[in-house]
Amino acid sequence: MSTRFDAAVIGAGVMGCATALFLARGGMRVALLDRGEICREASGVNAGTLTMQMTRAALIPYALRAHDMWMNMPAWCAGGDVLATACPGLSVAFTDAEAAMLEERARIRREAGAPIELIDGRTAQAIEPGLADGVKLAGHCPIDGFASAYLTGRAFRAALQEAGVTLMEATQVRGIDGGFVLDTSAGAVAAQRIVLAGGVWLQDMAAWLGVTLPIKVLINQLVVTERMPPVMRTVLGVASGLLSLKQYANGTVLIGGGWQGIGDRARGGVAVRSANFLGNVRLAAHTVPALRQARVVRSWLGLEAETADALPAIGPLPGIDDAWIIGSVHSGYTSGPYMGRILAQAILGEAPELPLFPIDRLLHQRSNSA
């Protein structure tokens, strides 16, 4: 063990990568460890939706800033690119109940800063000619878009190396001794500070330090079509938030929205749940009828972390000096790079641009219920 790092970030997803990158740019010697490969879990397999209309209201200010970061990624990520594409976003309601839900949610998100206006079905079809008839109401947000999430690891990798981050892929951390010395499959790694950035595995990581932080695991299903002629040009969702649709420049259409598949923390994504596969593609084909002409070529699963209150865990680990945590951000890919930036600011001793999400509330809640 020749090197003592200023910081060791455990988990090389979008939040771990962004935190490591900005720490290194802030002058720290940083190690970034992952038991697998960079951005190959949720950060590389999510739907790449950069929307405000599925983002929790409390996160809108963060998501707006992150949206800007994604759209300008090459400028701050050493040319790294996820093909982020800006386009309008529509969230549509086909029923009166959905319209009521949409009105309420659009209002709350508007108050949080998302420029969402409510429009009728005809106006929505003018923005999105691929949209089905029968839309009663639509939320229209000019700030929306999408990325090719599978490019995320490639995009970060060069920037991390340029910034001097020591990237240790295929390096499993098995535990942490005080001080901090990480017991890894590649030997001991010592660091002054640690950042836990392990997605759904944050629960296990917190346990290394004796912290009990329950993290729920969502198994999100995704479906992609073969390339097809243009059938849509916006990011489309439904009022409930259980649909996300977009067509990439190469012609493939990605169908998601958070329908649940089979899997868990230990096994990862195990299999698509066929009833949910069917429900998801039916919802998609109902919304964009031209999708009936598509062929489905692949489905897959990604694991999303959620805290007890479905708000992020970003901040210091209570009671342990120099230990930090980042994750469990709803629509975490959308907000990810900005969350990494503000955590890095805090670790570097600066005031974060926007407040963090300290986890005391989650630990306290637990001791109350115990």
Add this chain to the structure above:
Amino acid sequence: MIFDVAVLGGGPAGMAAATEAARGGARVVLLEESPAPGGQVYRAPPAGFKMKPDPDRQEGDALRAALAASGADIRTGCRVWGLGGGPLVPEGQPDAPFSLSALSSDGAPFTVQARALILCCGTHERIIPFPGWTLPGVIGLAAATILLKAQGILPGQRVVVAGAGPLLYAVAAKLLAGGGSVAAVIDAATSGEWLRALPALSARPDLLAQGAVWRARLLAARVPVLAGAQVTAAEGDKVLSHVRVGERVFQADALCIGHGLVPATEASRTYRARHAHRPEDGGWVPVLDTAQRTSVPFLYAAGDGAGVRGAAAAPAAGRFAAHTALHDLGFSLEHASKEDAALERARRTGAAMARMMALRPAMVAAIPAETIICRCEGVTRSEIEKAAAAGANTINQLKHFTRCGMGPCQGRMCGEAAGALLAAARGVGVAELGFATGRIPLRPVPMASILGDFDYADIPVPAPAPI
């Protein structure tokens, strides 16, 4: 109803497995993509289509007749796209019956369930890319055998046949017999390799004799046979007009080329069975015990899909798998599945042929930098090597970096070459790269076929996330 045994794939292994299981008293369903069972070697002609009899057809007819008489439920012309059940269950739940979603020959969706599943999925063809391999007029050797066997169609009037393995001479001979002209046979194997294979081949004098007949026909037709050679380019203006082999150029309107067979492991990967990389078996194969069991309970594999051994050896493996499945399901079995000497000889011969058809690293090394490897996504060799240099360490990571293998074929065409290139660029073995995660659909599936009739109100949309 839940079947006792489902058999996926109706080639020689699948036909024999279904027959054996049904004879043993199990309720059996066989799912096959083609209009009739048979597989590639024992392919049946379309209904009502008359063709000259040949030995393969007779072997196939015998297996088909036994299957038809066995009482197994035979579903042909159906495309299985969805897999579930087995170990694919939520945490803490016991394994479920295997569930296979399919489209029938008229496009109607249906699902079958079974307590045990025998995978007899055969192979797909390996083609090591070369300049011009995506030109119209260039087809696989296996594709050529389908044209020739099923309906006697010639892929071209003047054909170059190239690649590795016995299929080379079978296709060339069939082309001649069908009235076509063979411009040349380009055999990647040297005569030394064939000589070394002879002891294993002599175990099957019938095959050896057949091979000699094929060679004699080529000799009589004065077809040039180039041993230890390979196609360097297929060229032409929009369609193939000539084939380049080093300095030599052959005019041709078709090039039939194949560099071996790769076990089709989509289903066993989707069921998360353990796999191993064994070049001599064709590539990645499910790890089996001595009785055809995969690492997943009640999931079995047999035939070339479990490691290339050829059609002659496949029925015995299928019967053995069925026997094991019935034993595991608790059927009382009167007879033990018997391994006879003829089968052992068939396996030896098959193994020798599989070795000849194994991936040839030198051929991969010779691919020019700008040659397309993944034709679905247009990914070249140099892009794969750039990705390796940029940190793509595994086959799944290579997909993310380049989209190689993310198109409609899901890596069936490019996976072998891409893996070999990535491994060489990294200086590691292919086994270290891992294999592409198996996910449904097994084949691209039309949305219109699976959507069915539905009312919007009946879509079970889950509760929304909190605002």
